[in-house]
Structure formats: structure tokens, C-alpha cells
Amino acid sequence: MKQARRSNAKAGRGKSFGEIRARADEGNAVVMTAMEFKEYVRANGAGKAAKEVDIVTTGTFGAMCSSGAYFNVGHSDPPMKIQKAWLDGVPAYAGLAAVDLFLGATELDETNNMTHGGAHVIEDLVRGKAVRLRATAHGTDCYPLREMDTYVSLKTMNQAVLMSPRNAYQNYVAATNSSGKTLYTYMGKLLPEFGNATYSCAGELSPLLNDPYYRTIGIGSRIFLGGGEGFVVWEGTQFNPGVARTPRGVPKRPAGSLALMGDLKQMDPEYVKGLTFTRYGSSLGIGIGVPVPVVDENMANACSVTNDKIVTGLFDYAQQRRARPVLRDVTYEELNSGEIEVKGKAVPTSSLSSLYKAMRICEVLKERIVKGKFKMTEPVEKLPLDRPLVTLDVRTEKEAMK
Amino acid sequence: MKSKLVLSFNPEASNLPITHNLIAKHGLLVNILRAEIDEVGGKMVIEVSGKPEGIKEGIGYLKESGVGVRPIKEGVRRDDEVCTHCGACVSVCPTKALTVDPETKKIVFNEEKCVACGVCIDACPPRAMEILI
């Protein structure tokens, strides 16, 4: 097996996903974290890495606003077709049959202090806490109950599933503020007069930046999600693979993203965190890890990408427009150095995504694969490379149908 | 010896010449790091340097005058269970009390450098930073 694989790789044919998975099943796969793999390629070259290494584990932990969870809370007696529902004061969407609820991460507590939202409720549930469920209904002949006030927890629910339309963005922007006042944004607290800059991407550790053309990550990929296991279920919303790329193919702006699902009951509060962005609202901090199979030298090259080769745009959030002009392009190496230059000024930087946790996830995922606890799956469908990104504009009915 | 203190004042104590007395009577060097005092009292973060006895006496004098005195370590606290080591606080801290460890990428909180300005409190997404004064 080993021999055959080596000679295949030598002949430039690479190794198939199936071969890599079989080796992993036998406990023979060579698995490296993204950090280790980049070092390995630096020392030995991509050719050798393609032959010797089977799997690279990637990871990210950050605020992912387009996240949510659905629950089936079970039927009451008498039964109820829930019309409106609140979990710890946060409205959950109940327009799904009788007792299925969807809770969005950025939905805010109705007391409107903007500091408590769906993301915090999701974290509390993962922590094993009970949350208060209040529900109202019109009452029907088949579902007569009109009001309910009770407590639920992951133990009392039939299904509790994280379902996020857009996570694990492939690259994200960096933000700063030219205005004279502090701005409170989803990119954090931006101090006046270019007082700081923030960014939100794990750079070289980030899953989709290690597979820039989605060769191995696709629909059906099993992933590390919030400490448990989940799957890539679709392209993420706002999927935009057509942005400008570096000569190596790495997108220079937010590009692809992933829609993900996983069982909330398996998750660990270490990797599922309710976050508050002051005067913006809540968001969910979630840990994601994706194993990337090194099928050939191209893939080895892709996974060897380092922060000095990954670029993003720095934008001025004082410009309250959809299309903000870019102030400059900046590499993740510069951003991670703690200081960048903007208009001749040294501006301190902050990462909003936890590189510490991203590294942890790479390590934990590696360990799970090596121990045979995590089984990689081959995608059943590829993510698209030709998806245009459209905008929302005021238009007539006719224009909307063109 | 140097010591960083958080002082809290009621309205009466706000009018006392406490910095003058610390300097003149107790032979201390006083560096005012931050002050927020108005008619209803307020707080002040100072760094005093001098002989250990002088600092001890100075603190005694402040307490006698009705000024609340606490070491800075009790002024701002990070809940390490809550911190995700994201780094959102790093670029807003004016004194570089919050920095990234280059190896582990953990965010290190150096309480010695903190002046209890409070800027990081609402910048921390999981609300790990807490101001106690």
C-alpha cells in the first residue's frame, strides 16, 4: 500500500482521496497541523511534502454572525402550534410546523440592551444550562394550547442542531476608522483618527485559504464543528469566488464561505461562545476545523501558503457605504505583527479571531484523525467556482424579474 | 519602590490636597495616570514611588482622609475562563497592558501596566474584562 502510493506520487499522479482515507482508517496516515505542514514544506519542499504527508488539519475560531440553531422542543399536552417563541427573552422563529424553532445568533433580547442575543442562548444550551421557553399560539382544533412558559435544555429537546448559512469565510476584510469619533462595529471598537485596525481571519490556518479553489473541501465534508462533528452542507451565503486573487490563487478579499450543520448536543462551550459587539449586538464565536487531504503537489503548494502571501484590504468604516474605498492592501503577516502603516501613521492592530484557539483546533483535529476518532469524508458535490455576487437595490417588480 | 494605586473619593475628600501631602509630607513621587473627579467624587489612578515606609504611611494617610485605596490589581480583572484569546482588546489598550504571546498566540494581561482606563471593557466580545472600581 505504502509502496504503491509512493510510486503513484512519484509519477506525478498524486494519491486519491480514497487512498488517503484508507490509510487514515488503518492508522497509517501522516497527519500534520497547518503549522507543522508549512514548516515541513519550508524545509523539504512541496514535492516531498506531497509524497510524505497525507492530511493537513486547518482551523479557525471567530465571530460568525450568520449562525443559528434549530430545535425540536417536543409536543406539549394539550398540543400547541407555536406561533411566537422566546428563548431566554430572545425571539426564535416559529414558522415551521408546530414545535420546531430556529434561533439566529444575532437575534437580540427584546429588552433591547443589545448585549444579549441568540448566540448567548446557544452557548448557554451547550453549557448544559436550562433556558426559559415562552411561547404563544392562536390555538387550533388540532393544537388548542395558546400559551406556554417552561424551561428547556439540550436534554429535553429531540433535536438541537447548529445550522449556519455562512461560516468559515475564506478571507475577510480589515477595518479602521478615519473619523473623529469611536465607531462600534461588527469589526469591534474602532478608535478615532486611525487609532487602531481590526481583522478577523485565521490567515494561513484558515480552512478555505488552504484549499483556495475548493478542490477537496465541498458539500459532504466532515468537519470539526464547535468541538463536535459536523458537515459542510452547502456553499455559504454570499459565496463569491470571483474576487481578485494572488498569483498563487489565494483570494484577496472575502470569497468563499461554508454553510455548516452539526449536532449541538456534541459541542463544547470551549468552541461555542456568545459574543457581544458593543452597539452592534451579538454574534456567535465558533470553532471550525477542516482536514485537507494532500492529494498532489498542487495541493501541497496550496497548503504551504503563509501569512506573508495572504492579502486582504483595509477599509475605512467611517465610510458608511456598501462600496467603501480600500485604503491599502495588507498581508496577514503585517496584521499579526501588531502594527501596520496607514497614511504614514503606525496603527496598532487587533485580531478578532482567536489564533490561539485556531491552533488548538488544528491540534485537536489532528489527534482525532490519528486516533481514528475522526473519519474524513470525500465531498459528494463541489463548491462552485462561478458564482456571481449580487446586491440589494431598490427596484421595480419588473426590474427584479429581469 | 513603586506602587500603582486606585483611589476613590467621596465629595469631601475630593477637595483635599492629597497629592501635595503625599509629596510634601511623605516624600513620595506621585505620577497621576488618570483622574476623573467632579462634584460627586471620583477616582484617580496614581503611581507612587519612594521608600517602602513612605508608601505605607502615605496609604495610611489616604485612608485616614476618607480616600478609598486599592492596588491596581484589584481594579481590572480578566476572567480567564471567559477570555477566548481573540485579541480585540490588544489594539485599544493605551498602555500595552494586553499583548499577544508570539509563540502560543495567547493574549497576555500584564496588570502592572494597566491604568484601569476601562477602554478594553466594552471592546471585549465575550466580556472577559471587568472593571471593579
Ligand code: SF4
Ligand atoms: S483598563 Fe484595559 S485598556 Fe485600560 S489600561 Fe487596563 S488593560 Fe489597558
Ligand code: SF4
Ligand atoms: S478581547 Fe476579551 S476575549 Fe479577546 S483577548 Fe481580550 S480579554 Fe480575551
